[in-house]
Amino acid sequence: xxxxxxxxxxxxxxxxxxxxxxxxxxxxxxxxxxxxxxxxxxxxxxxxxxxxxxxxxxxxxxxxxxxxxxxxxxxxxxxxxxxxxxxxxxxxxxxxxxxxxxxxxxxxxxxxxxxxxxxxxxxxxxxxxxxxxxxxxxxxxxxxxxxxxxxxxxxxxxxxxxxxxxxxxxxxxxxxxxxxxxxxxxxxxxxxxxxxxxxxxxxxxxxxxxxxxxxxxxxxxxxxxxxxxxxxxxxxxxxxxxxxxxxxxxxxxxxxxxxxxxx
Ligand code: LHQ
Numbered sequence: 001x002x003x004x005x006x007x008x009x010x011x012x013x014x015x016x017x018x019x020x021x022x023x024x025x026x027x028x029x030x031x032x033x034x035x036x037x038x039x040x041x042x043x044x045x046x047x048x049x050x051x052x053x054x055x056x057x058x059x060x061x062x063x064x065x066x067x068x069x070x071x072x073x074x075x076x077x078x079x080x081x082x083x084x085x086x087x088x089x090x091x092x093x094x095x096x097x098x099x100x101x102x103x104x105x106x107x108x109x110x111x112x113x114x115x116x117x118x119x120x121x122x123x124x125x126x127x128x129x130x131x132x133x134x135x136x137x138x139x140x141x142x143x144x145x146x147x148x149x150x151x152x153x154x155x156x157x158x159x160x161x162x163x164x165x166x167x168x169x170x171x172x173x174x175x176x177x178x179x180x181x182x183x184x185x186x187x188x189x190x191x192x193x194x195x196x197x198x199x200x201x202x203x204x205x206x207x208x209x210x211x212x213x214x215x216x217x218x219x220x221x222x223x224x225x226x227x228x229x230x231x232x233x234x235x236x237x238x239x240x241x242x243x244x245x246x247x248x249x250x251x252x253x254x255x256x257x258x259x260x261x262x263x
Pocket of ligand 1 (some may be wrong): 110112
């Protein structure tokens with residue numbers, strides 16, 4: 001298993017876990033952390049990988065405080081933030097979106113700025129009771145990025161998204177749950193346990209169907225109704241021939257738990 005300086009990476013029984021690991025700066029996205037993250041996500045997605053689900057979380061009291069504001073020329077006028085996004089952030093976000101395994105984020109503490117964007121790009125988001133979500137960008141005179149303007153309005157509606165983006169206020173996890181931004185709130189001391197439990201459930205699931213679900217939901221952002229029905233039919237045609245779908249029906253008929261292999 002490759003060693004990283006800024007993240008922890010493990011692969012256990014089909015569950016890959018990436019833990020952002022710069023707790024002294026609330027896991028802010030330094031160049032090093034972004035490089036490690038991209039490398040690890042690519043590992044998960046590479047052909048022949050044993051990963052059947054990916055969990056992203058953080059160490060310490062934060063999930064991720066967004067771009068590292070202390071690094072390099074972040075504070076100078078000659079910085080090209082657009083280039084930084086295109087070169088360093090988009091590859092991570094697009095790699096995550098393209099994965100053929102489900103992605104779960106366990107928001108153990110604050111998720112701010114691009115850290116929030118990463119958190120909410122997951123298929124399933126759970127958060128600790130004391131965690132909060134912060135569209136921090138406006139507080140430093142920037143616009144939301146790293147996918148937030150795409151994802152957030154779709155998750156919570158335009159009214160709440162615009163207010164969150166313009167006011168830059170902390171949204172606690174229970175409000176995030178009420179808004180439909182996340183799936184579940186967990187007691188602080190249970191978040192990692194619950195994340196592993198859900199992660200292993202996904203890793204033991206019918207991987208090709210889970211991949212199909214994430215790609216279909218993503219395609220529904222641009223398709224009209226008729227196109228989406230067509231996309232579902234095309235995907236279901238592929239699923240019908242999978243070993244897991246055959247096993248799923250057999251297990252139902254034989255009144256036993258299905259043993260999915262991800263094939
Ligand atoms: C940090 C950070 C941080 C470095 C806390 N960097 N050290 C932008 C530009 C370019 C291209 C790409 O995209 C982006 C996207 C973005 O993500 S822009 C948004 C960047 N993030 C922020 O603006 C959030 C900044 N942080 C905060 O507002 C607060 O730290 C939060 C609300 C997250 C937490 O507040 P507190 O719990 O009060 O903690 P703290 O402020 O005391 O921070 C603890 C330490 O972490 C502290 O270091 P120190 O040495 O004093 O203990 C902070 O300097 C450090 N830290 N965020 N983003």
